[in-house]
Amino acid sequence: MSKLVDYLNHLDQNADASAAHAKDAHAAMTHFGLSHEEQAAIKSGNKSHVAKVAGIAEADVPSIQSTDEPR
Numbered sequence: 001m002s003k004l005v006d007y008l009n010h011l012d013q014n015a016d017a018s019a020a021h022a023k024d025a026h027a028a029m030t031h032f033g034l035s036h037e038e039q040a041a042i043k044s045g046n047k048s049h050v051a052k053v054a055g056i057a058e059a060d061v062p063s064i065q066s067t068d069e070p071r
Contacts, residue, residue, distance in 0.1 A: 002055055004034060004041065007038075050064060
């Protein structure tokens with residue numbers, strides 16, 4: 001499994017990680033070790049882009065917490 005998918009699963013399973021991502025997504029993704037390309041895919045919120053970067057089928061992409069728009 002790709003590090004990108006590992007990160008998305010981590011956010012789904014860990015409330016503290018999800019809160020850290022919501023507070024400062026760039027810092028959280030960098031700390032986890034995601035590349036700039038992986039971070040851009042998550043920020044896009046586009047499942048097909050995430051799937052392409054992760055090398056998996058779009059149907060296998062966990063939910064995405066996009067960070068492009070302010071909350």
